[in-house]
Structures are given as C-alpha cells and as structure tokens.
Amino acid sequence: MGILFSAYRVLRDEVYRKIPEISCQACGQCCVSPHMTMIEFCYMVTFLRDKPDYLTYIISRMVPNHSYYPNLLTCRFQTPDNLCSIYPNRPLACRLHGHPVMSNVNEQYRIYCQKARPIDRQVSMDEVHCMLDRIAELNQGYYSYYTPPYWISGLNTESWLTVLFTEIPKHVFRLLRKIMSRELDIQHIPTMFNQPVHLQDKLVLIDRFQSEFSCGNYQVLGALLEEIQHHFPETGAYYFFEAEMYRMALEEKKVQALIS
Numbered sequence: 655m656g657i658l659f660s661a662y663r664v665l666r667d668e669v670y671r672k673i674p675e676i677s678c679q680a681c682g683q684c685c686v687s688p689h690m691t692m693i694e695f696c697y698m699v700t701f702l703r704d705k706p707d708y709l710t711y712i713i714s715r716m717v718p719n720h721s722y723y724p725n726l727l728t729c730r731f732q733t734p735d736n737l738c739s740i741y742p743n744r745p746l747a748c749r750l751h752g753h754p755v756m757s758n759v760n761e762q763y764r765i766y767c768q769k770a771r772p773i774d775r776q777v778s779m780d781e782v783h784c785m786l787d788r789i790a791e792l793n794q795g796y797y798s799y800y801t802p803p804y805w806i807s808g809l810n811t812e813s814w815l816t817v818l819f820t821e822i823p824k825h826v827f828r829l830l831r832k833i834m835s836r837e838l839d840i841q842h843i844p845t846m847f848n849q850p851v852h853l854q855d856k857l858v859l860i861d862r863f864q865s866e867f868s869c870g871n872y873q874v875l876g877a878l879l880e881e882i883q884h885h886f887p888e889t890g891a892y893y894f895f896e897a898e899m900y901r902m903a904l905e906e907k908k909v910q911a912l913i914s
C-alpha cells in the first residue's frame with residue numbers, strides 16, 4: 655500500500671464521485687495533455703500499475719501534437735479509438751470538461767466542449783471551488799507548493815513525467831520526484847520516456863522574470879512574460895495565474911510611474 659493511499663480515497667470519494675458523468679461522444683477533440691496536481695497524477699498512473707507492459711508503452715510512446723490544437727500535445731492516455739485508458743482514475747480537469755460551469759472559469763477552459771451535456775445535474779461554481787480546495791488540502795499534506803506559486807501544483811501530464819524521469823535542478827522538483835518515485839515504484843520500468851518537455855528552460859525564464867521584477871527592471875518584463883506564456887506550449891498552461899497577477903502588478907507600476 656503506497657504512502658498516498660488515504661489521499662486517493664478522499665480524492666475518489668469526496669471529490670471525483672461527486673461530479674456527474676457527462677454524455678461524452680468520444681470525438682477525442684478535448685484530450686490534450688491535462689493539468690493536475692501531484693496526487694492526481696499519481697492516482698492516474700496507479701491505475702496502470704497492474705499492467706506494466708501497457709504502462710511502459712504509455713510512458714515510451716511519442717505523442718503527436720493534437721490535431722485540433724496544434725501547439726498542444728495529445729494526451730498519452732487517449733486510445734486510438736478516442737477513449738480514455740485510465741478513465742476511472744482520470745483527473746479533475748477531465749471530469750469537469752464539458753460541464754457548463756467550466757465555460758465561465760478562465761482562459762485555460764476556453765477549449766470548451768459544446769457536444770457533451772451532464773446527464774443528471776449541473777455542477778455549481780461553489781462546488782468547483784470546494785473540490786479545488788479539497789484537492790489543495792490533500793496536496794499540502796505532502797508538499798507546500800499548492801499555495802503560490804500555483805504553477806508547481808498544476809503541471810500537465812508531460813511536465814509531471816519530465817519531473818519524474820529527468821533531473822530538474824531545483825529543490826522542489828527533487829522533492830516531488832522523490833515522493834512520486836516512492837509512491838509509484840515504477841523506476842524498474844526501463845526508462846523509456848523520450849519526450850521530456852522544456853520545463854527547465856521555462857524555469858530559467860521564470861526565475862529571471864522574478865528577479866527582474868524584484869529589481870524593478872520593468873521594461874524587460876512584458877517580453878519575458880510573453881515568452882514564458884507562449885514559447886513552451888507542450889508544458890501546458892501553468893504559470894498563467896501568476897503571469898496574470900504579475901501583468902496586473904506591472905500595469906499598476908506603469909500607472910504609478912506616470913503619476914509621479
């Protein structure tokens with residue numbers, strides 16, 4: 655039994671099971687590499703632990719860009735007939751996709767399914783916030799980065815695999831790698847993950863951005879933000895929340911500079 659066993663139980667019983675199923679048409683259009691927290695990532699992978707050959711195939715496959723969203727990678731758990739190979743353990747983002755409430759949330763949910771409809775009842779925004787809070791609590795028990803910077807908490811599948819199978823020289827990622835390796839115990843699978851994303855390059859830019867921000871070098875920050883947000887699509891949309899916060903702070907500084 656893994657160290658996250660009790661967290662999985664809460665995730666399954668207190669979060670996932672409360673979300674009504676939607677009438678998905680299995681067109682496959684929405685299955686880009688989804689965002690999730692560490693505990694969700696581990697829960698998703700554990701679904702395949704009893705199928706080591708399939709898990710090896712999943713980890714080693716080279717995933718193409720998604721045909722509808724060319725800059726995003728197709729989810730590696732999607733089957734050739736557009737089904738989800740880890741359906742009972744899929745993360746919150748996938749479960750909420752297609753629910754009308756998500757059309758009002760934020761930029762990353764603008765990719766919004768118009769074909770699926772909830773079968774029995776609609777999820778409210780309050781419920782979504784409760785679910786996010788509950789998942790945040792679960793992750794906080796294992797690592798402290800669920801609070802800002804949020805970008806570490808919600809990486810996409812490709813970024814989590816990059817953290818798990820490559821050496822990212824940053825303390826928090828070493829810690830996360832240790833927890834995931836211990837929990838998933840899949841290091842014996844021949845390391846065949848051949849598609850790491852440019853997480854490290856993005857981190858270098860994020861560090862540079864934060865240091866320029868604290869030094870007050872505001873003239874370079876706009877361009878850096880653009881680069882961070884748009885040059886690494888395969889890493890997913892993480893850092894968007896922080897980027898928006900920084901963008902607002904920058905606007906405020908510019909106004910202050912004009913006034914003074």
Ligand code: SF4
Nearest residue numbers: 678679681682684767
């Ligand atoms: S949720 Fe919607 S877009 Fe995604 S596979 Fe189902 S029908 Fe297609």
Ligand code: SF4
Nearest residue numbers: 685729731732738748
């Ligand atoms: S985990 Fe499953 S539902 Fe989610 S994007 Fe991947 S294939 Fe689609």
